[in-house]
Amino acid sequence: MKAEMTLAEWIGKRQQAVRLTSLKTYESYERAHIIPFLGRQKLVSVSNQQMLEFREHLKRKEKLAPKTIRDIQGHLIKILKDAKIHGYIEAVPEAAKAVLRTSEKPILSQSEQRILCETLKKDLNAKSMAVLLSVGAGLRLGEVMGLNVGDVDLEAGVLRVRYSRQRVKTAEEDKTSVIKTALKTGKSRRDIPLNEPLKEILKEYLKHSTQKDIQKPLISWKEKRPIDARTVQYYFTELKKSHQLDPSVTFHSLRHSFATRALEAGVDMQALSELMGHSSVAFTLSCYGHCATEHKRAQMEKMAQCW
Template identity: 25%
Template sequence: MARGENVFQRKDGRYEARYIKGRRADGRPLYGFCYGRTYEEAKDKADRARERIEQTEPAAQKAKPGQRPDMACFCDRWLSANSARLKPSSRAKYRTDIENHIKPFFGDKLPGEILPEEIDGFTRSLLTGKGLSPKTVRSILTLFHSILSYTGKRSGGKLPDVEITYPKSFRKNTRVLDEKEESALVQLLAQEMDACKFGVYLALRTGMRIGEICALRWCDISFEAAAISVCHTALRLPRGNVCQADPDRPSAAAGDDGGALALSRTELVIGTPKSESSLRLIPLMPDIATLCERFRPEEPEAFLLTGTDRCMDPRKLQRHLKKYLEECGIPEAHFHTLRHTFATRCVEAGFDVKTLSEILGHSNIGITMNLYVHPNLDLKRENMNRLKSLFPL
C-alpha cells in the first residue's frame, strides 16, 4: 500500500518510488522508477534522481560563461524545478505571470541588486499601470517571493532578505441568484430540456464547476449508488503546457467548435480537478436521477453533454448559459454564479457545513463559509429574532 507521495509497496515486498524524468513531445510525463527494501530507501533514491535532473538544466536556462545569472534565468530555473509538482493549469498561469509581469520588470537584474523600493514600484505598476486587482497582484507577488527564496537557496543563502508589502485585498460580495431569478431560470431550463440545459441545471443543483460538468462521462454516474463521481475537469491550456493527468484519457476532442479551435494557440484537455479535495462523490437528488435516466446513452464512456467521445468546450456551455440568462432577463451572472447559488441555498436549507464543504470539494469548511455562503437579509433577520427569548423587554 502507498505510504507517501508516489511511493508504493509492491507485492514482492519492495518499495517503488516514481518520479518524472522528462516529457514526451505532447507534454505527457515520462516516469522513472527507484526501488528499495524500505519506504525511506526508495524515496531517498527518487529524491536524489530529481536533484540530478534539476541540476542538469537546459542550456537556455544557464548563464553564459563569465556571466552571472539574472532574474530571468532564475525565473526559468524555478519553473523548471517545480514543473513536475505543478498541475498543468498552475504551470501555465505561473509561466504567464512570469513572462508578462516579472521578467519585464526584473528580468535583467541580478538577484542581489533588487531593492525593497523597486518591489514597491513593481506593485504600484501592477495596481495602477496595468489595473490588476489586489488579489491578482498578491498572487503575482507570492510567486515572485517564491522565486526569490529559490534564488537565495541556489546562491548559498548570500542574498539579503527583501521584505514584500502585499496590497490589501477586499472580498467582494459574490453574485447569487435570488429566488425569483433562480425560479425563472429553472422554468426556462425545463422547457424542451436538452443536454446543454441539463448541464446548467446539474450545476445549479450540485454546485459542480463548469469544467467538471463538461468532463463528466456517463460512467462517472452510478445509478445503483445514486451518486456522481467528480474525478475529471475540462480546461483550456496554452499549447506546450499540456501534461495529461490521466494517461488513459489523454486529450479532449472538442465538440462542435473543434475545427476552429484546432488552429488556436490553446488546447482543450481533460485533467484532474482543482485539488485532491475536489475528487468527490455527490449524491443524486431524485429529479437529477430521473433526468440522467432520460438522457442516458448506450455508450458509458460518452460525455454527458455530447453523448459522444467528444468533450464540449466549457466556453460553449458558458455561451449557452449567457443566452438562457438573457432570455430570463437576469443580469451580471456567469457559470460560477450557479455554484454560489447552490451553496447559499444549501445553507438556507440547514445543511451541515462540513457536508456542504465536501460536496463542493473544498479542503476545509473555512473556504465554504468565507467564499460561498452568503446569507440573505431574511436569514439574518430570522437568526436575530432568535435572541428575543434571551433579551425580554
Template identity: 30%
Template sequence: MNDKKNFSTISQLWVADKKQYVKKSTISAYILLAENHLLPVFGKQYQVNEDEVQAFVFLKLKQGLCKKTIMDMLIVLKMILKYGDKQNLTQYKAFDIRFPTEYKKEKLEILSRKDHKRVTNYVQENFTFKNLGIHLCLSTGIRIGEVCALKWEDIDTETGLIHINKTIQRIYVLENGIGKTELIIDSPKTKNSIREIPINRELLKMIKPVKKIVNESFFILTNEAKPTEPRTYRNYYKKFLRNLHIPYLKFHGLRHSFATRCIESNCDYKTVSVLLGHSNISTTLNLYVHPNTEQKKKVINQMFKSLN
C-alpha cells in the first residue's frame, strides 16, 4: 500500500497525469485555479472533508467571486481528490456543497441599438484593421481570442463565409516549480466552436477590396505575420469606445449584442446557438431568451382564446 500524500503532492501528480489527455490551455486553467485558490487552503492537508469544502465556498463568496468561478474550483478539487483516491494516496468521499439562494439575476450588458449602429458606421468611415475586428465581432458574435487568431485566408469573400477554427490565448505554465505565461494559438473552446459564419452584405462590401491586396497568411488585426494578443486588443477596444463617447462595455458584450439582436429579429434559437458555437442550445436559451411582459400577455391571451 502506498503512503498517504498531502493535497499539494497529489495535485502535482494529477497535473502530470492529466497533461497527457487535455489541451495545453485546459491544464493551464486547472493549474491556475489550484495554485491561486485550492493549494493555499488545502495544500498541506492529507484529507479534505465536506465541512472544509463548504467553508471554502463561503470564503470565496465573501471574497466576491461568482458562483461559476467557484464551481470551476470545485470541479478541479474533485478531480484531484478522485485521482488521489484511485492511486490510494488519500480518501475521497463525495461532498454535497450548497450555495446561498440567488434571487437577483444579473442583467446582460449589450450595446444599445443606437450605439450598435454608431460603431458600425464609424468603422465604415474610419477603416483600420483593428477597427474592422470590432465590426467583425459585433456582426458575427466571435470571441476576442477568435478574432485575434483570424487570418485573411479564413474569410471567403466568394461564399461570404468566415471560418472559425482557432483561437489565441495567454496561458499560465508551470515549469520546474516556476510559473510563467505563454501565448498560444490553439483549436477553439469546444468542437462546436469550429464553425462557419455568414458575413452581412454591408461588411462584405467593406472587406472585398481589401482582401484582394493583402497577404492571405497575415493576421487580420495586424495585417502582419505576427498576431496581437487579446489583452492588447482589449485595451485598444476600450480606447475605441472612449473616442466614440460610448459607455464602457466589456469586449464580450459585443458577442452578447450580436446574439441579442439575432433574438430580437426573431431568428430561430438553434441557428443562433450554432452561429455562437455554443455546445448546446440550452446555453443560448438561458443567456438570451427572456420573454418580456408583452410576450407573456400574448401567450396568456392565446391560451384562454383556445378554451372558447
C-alpha cells in the first residue's frame, strides 16, 4: 500500500532521468545521508520538523559545509516532489535552507605558484601538463581530462573546452568506469585565449607528445589511453608534499589560484566569469568578490602617499 511505503523504498523504486555524473552524486547523498537518517520513515509522515532535524544533523553531527547541506536537502525535496506527483503523498514538507557563507578558499601564494610551475616545466609530461592547465587556465580536473589534442589551437592561440571526462558508477554493483560527457551548461563550453607562456608550454608538450591524432585525449599515456583523474590527483598530492604546501590545498585549489591571480592582475569580473565557465557573473562575484575587495584595498593603500 502507498501509505505504508517508506522513504528508502520509494528511493529504490523511483526513476531518475539525470546525467550519469549527477546520478553518482545523488546516490551518494541517498546512501550516506538521507537513508540512514530518514530511510525507515513512512513517506506520508515526513514532517517539517523532521526536515529541520535532518538539517541540524547534517550541520552538527556530520559537520557538512552549508552548500553541501543545501544540495542534499534540495535532492531530498526532489525525491518528495516525485512522490507527490505519483500520488504517494499529498504535500511536500518545507526544507530549512542552509545559510551559505563565503569562506576563504585555500589557494597557492604567488611564490608557491611560481616555484611549482617552474618544477612542472622542467619535467613536462602528461601529469605535469594537467596541473599546469588548471593553474594556468582555470580548468576543472574533469575539463582537463576531457581535452583532446585538437582542442589546443596554437595558431589561433585558443584552448577549446568542450567536454569533461569523469569516473562514474556503472550498472554493476561497486563498479565504475571513465566516460566522456558534454559539459553541463553552455557557459561551461568556452574558448580560453592562451597567454604566451602557456601557449609555449603547450607547444613544447605537443612537440614531444606521441599523440598526433586530434581526436585522442591530450592527457594520456604513451599508448594513447586516457590517464585517470585519480592518477593526476595522486601526482598532485606528492607535489604538495615535496613543495611543503598547505595540506588543505587540493587540485581544485589550482582553479581558485588562477581566479585569484586574475583578479590581482586587474581582470574584470565579467571576463573572469567567462574564463571560469561560470553560469553568471553573480556566481563569480559570490565566489571571489572578497578577492577583488582585497585587491582594491591594496591599490588604495598605494595612494596613501598622496595625503
